[in-house]
Amino acid sequence: MSLSYAILATLTDLACSGYELAKRFDGSVGHFWSASHQQIYRELNRLEERQWITGEVIPQTGRPDKKCYHLTEMGKVEMAKWIAQPSKSSRTKEEILVKLFAGDLVEPEILLAELRRYHQEHEQQLQIYQQIEQQHFADPEKLSWGAKCQYLTLRQGIRYEIDVIAWCKEALTLLRA
Amino acid sequence: MSLSYAILATLTDLACSGYELAKRFDGSVGHFWSASHQQIYRELNRLEERQWITGEVIPQTGRPDKKCYHLTEMGKVEMAKWIAQPSKSSRTKEEILVKLFAGDLVEPEILLAELRRYHQEHEQQLQIYQQIEQQHFADPEKLSWGAKCQYLTLRQGIRYEIDVIAWCKEALTLLRA
DNA sequence: GCGTCCATGTAATTCGTTACATGATTCG
DNA sequence: CGAATCATGTAACGAATTACATGGACGC
Numbered sequence: 001m002s003l004s005y006a007i008l009a010t011l012t013d014l015a016c017s018g019y020e021l022a023k024r025f026d027g028s029v030g031h032f033w034s035a036s037h038q039q040i041y042r043e044l045n046r047l048e049e050r051q052w053i054t055g056e057v058i059p060q061t062g063r064p065d066k067k068c069y070h071l072t073e074m075g076k077v078e079m080a081k082w083i084a085q086p087s088k089s090s091r092t093k094e095e096i097l098v099k100l101f102a103g104d105l106v107e108p109e110i111l112l113a114e115l116r117r118y119h120q121e122h123e124q125q126l127q128i129y130q131q132i133e134q135q136h137f138a139d140p141e142k143l144s145w146g147a148k149c150q151y152l153t154l155r156q157g158i159r160y161e162i163d164v165i166a167w168c169k170e171a172l173t174l175l176r177a
Numbered sequence: 178m179s180l181s182y183a184i185l186a187t188l189t190d191l192a193c194s195g196y197e198l199a200k201r202f203d204g205s206v207g208h209f210w211s212a213s214h215q216q217i218y219r220e221l222n223r224l225e226e227r228q229w230i231t232g233e234v235i236p237q238t239g240r241p242d243k244k245c246y247h248l249t250e251m252g253k254v255e256m257a258k259w260i261a262q263p264s265k266s267s268r269t270k271e272e273i274l275v276k277l278f279a280g281d282l283v284e285p286e287i288l289l290a291e292l293r294r295y296h297q298e299h300e301q302q303l304q305i306y307q308q309i310e311q312q313h314f315a316d317p318e319k320l321s322w323g324a325k326c327q328y329l330t331l332r333q334g335i336r337y338e339i340d341v342i343a344w345c346k347e348a349l350t351l352l353r354a
Numbered sequence: 355g356c357g358t359c360c361a362t363g364t365a366a367t368t369c370g371t372t373a374c375a376t377g378a379t380t381c382g
Numbered sequence: 383c384g385a386a387t388c389a390t391g392t393a394a395c396g397a398a399t400t401a402c403a404t405g406g407a408c409g410c
Binding site for chain 1: 179182183185186187189190206207208209210211253256257259260261263264265266267268269270271272273274275276277278279280281282283285287288291294295298317318322323325326327328329330332333336337340343344347348351352354
């Protein structure tokens with residue numbers, strides 16, 4: 001259900017094709033939503049049927065034509081309606097926490113190695129986000145209201161990565177003691 | 178797929194029935210995994226077929242009999258195998274971030290109200306986790322290795338809530354400026 | 355020549371949610 | 383007397399994942 005709204009939100013920002021949407025869900029938009037291209041194409045068809053979006057075929061030379069989607073007035077209204085409703089809070093499903101919870105079943109070194117790997121992964125992600133921050137949101141106070149909102153979604157991502165990294169360090173310290 | 182391992186992990190900690198599992202996924206275990214009772218019963222049947230767990234019917238008086246599950250040796254081995262593999266990192270799907278991303282479509286006050294509500298919700302969750310911390314993990318250094326691992330899953334939850342609350346404050350400050 | 359990117363899709367399967375169902379017991 | 387708790391399930395549906403498929407363009 002909310003995948004459709006995630007797509008609408010992404011299209012609000014910038015009209016694009018299914019393929020491009022999939023890449024955005026993989027990249028910068030990915031820290032608050034993700035979806036495979038199969039999900040996206042299916043959902044785009046439904047949204048077009050409901051007339052919340054319209055697709056425009058853009059002929060291209062040297063590569064396949066693409067179908068560029070943008071919101072209709074109806075789509076904007078529906079999106080606004082959804083935003084006004086209280087969100088249901090979603091639980092994260094972190095495999096590493098499941099592994100820790102059953103930590104007694106394996107050798108300590110296995111979990112420590114996994115924690116180090118996890119730490120590294122999030123360190124890299126943090127750097128990616130911080131580059132985006134520096135390049136696009138150097139002076140947050142001066143952004144337009146809509147841009148501030150978008151900046152805050154990135155801030156959430158940055159904060160999350162910093163916090164996960166700190167947790168990894170805490171975990172490694174406690175488990176090595 | 179990983180739901181089965183989440184169940185195995187929970188059973189490692191304490192053998193229990195489907196009903197009790199559902200309650201644990203709703204409570205303390207819930208900050209790293211969640212599942213409905215329908216999912217749990219279906220998965221328990223599959224796990225029993227595969228002989229990763231065995232169920233033992235425990236007659237009770239004054240209430241229905243319950244079927245208590247515990248890991249088999251095979252289950253422990255499979256769990257250990259899974260733990261040794263690198264985890265795939267899961268992306269959170271936070272509706273509030275989708276809403277912010279499309280923030281231009283609604284009146285500022287709607288988003289501010291949602292942020293305040295979100296803030297409140299996480300403040301409450303934090304207090305629940307901190308109570309568990311005080312009651313069960315007063316002196317982390319003195320815990321057994323397995324208990325330290327479990328404590329760290331709670332720590333992740335506590336850290337997350339603190340961070341989300343700080344982010345809410347940052348967001349409200351930026352958007353009101 | 356091989357892999358990757360562009361661009362879109364179908365099919366099969368598993369996972370997750372919603373609704374419905376039973377039946378006894380305890381609490382107010 | 384009604385509601386909630388204990389305990390377990392089935393059925394139907396919708397969402398997500400995985401695998402498979404096409405076919406030209408471009409770089410090494």
